Amino acid sequence: MDFTLNGKGGYTKTESYDDETTNKLVEHYAETIKLLGEDVNREGLEKTPLRVAKAMQFLTQGYQMDPEEIIKSAMFKEDYQQMVVVKDIEIYSMCEHHMLPFFGKAHIAYIPKQHITGLSKLARVAEAFSRRLQVQERLTTQIKEAIQNTLNPLGVAVVIEAQHMCMQMRGVQKQHSVTTTSDFTGAFLNSHSTREEFFNIIAGKLH
Structure with missing residues (x-):
């Protein structure tokens, strides 16, 4: 479109x-x-x-998108090794078990080693994977792996918070439940302080 x-x-x-x-x-x-x-x-x-x-x-247009190529399309060498965070990325996906929507926000961070990518590309990676038949757990890991495999940063962190219509419209019918998933590599996985800094950023109101 x-x-x-x-x-x-x-x-x-x-x-x-x-x-x-x-x-x-x-x-x-x-x-x-x-x-x-x-x-x-x-x-x-x-x-x-x-x-x-x-x-x-x-x-389901995400099947036609290559997330790693999206990152490579705006990949630059840069001497910057501090945390880069893009939070509150809206995601809309389809649960593969019942083909009902789930939606929420993704928070993505990475610590560059030699390369950075355009900030909008992180949101596009989330879009490419979410516009498929999905489960939230896999979606979280796929975003993480695409960034790690392409940029080879010092670490990647992904957290997704979502509401699932298969829980709200059918089955248990719990209207206000939110599912949170997370996945980490490198510095975010091995350093408690780095991971804590990330969580503080995505929880805080800096804007």
């Missing part, structure tokens, strides 16, 4: 989807709606299979 200048001072949304994939998904979602007991031909549902087919492709 892209946004292009329309010449009138505004932007027009343009969407691009694979036609073959879209058509197959439309067939499956139409059949699913019928199996649930609805009339797929009534006015309110007539275009729903197409809308869902496009929505699901958008929500």
Whole structure:
């Protein structure tokens, strides 16, 4: 999905989807709606299979992204060996067990050794992995590993806090539960003080 200048001072949304994939998904979602007991031909549902087919492709677009290449696209040599933290990165993902959303915030930090990357690339890495069928535990580790493997820093820290609709809408139905996962390498794993500094930063209000 892209946004292009329309010449009138505004932007027009343009969407691009694979036609073959879209058509197959439309067939499956139409059949699913019928199996649930609805009339797929009534006015309110007539275009729903197409809308869902496009929505699901958008929500899982991370499969088309290479997180390590995202980092490499803005990778620079820099003599800086202090903590770099990007916190409160919004994430939206789909639980692979029930295909219901989970959403929240990711906090990412690394300590450069020789290379840094553009700050927005850390958010894009989180986006690339979250826009897939996921579990929060794997998502946390995948973000960590992509940064560690690409930048080879002195350490990486990732913490994700998320609410899961599979817990809130079905099953146990606990409305205010938040799941927190974390993963660390290097200095964040081996140094209590470094890890504590990271937690203080993401918990604090510096802005």
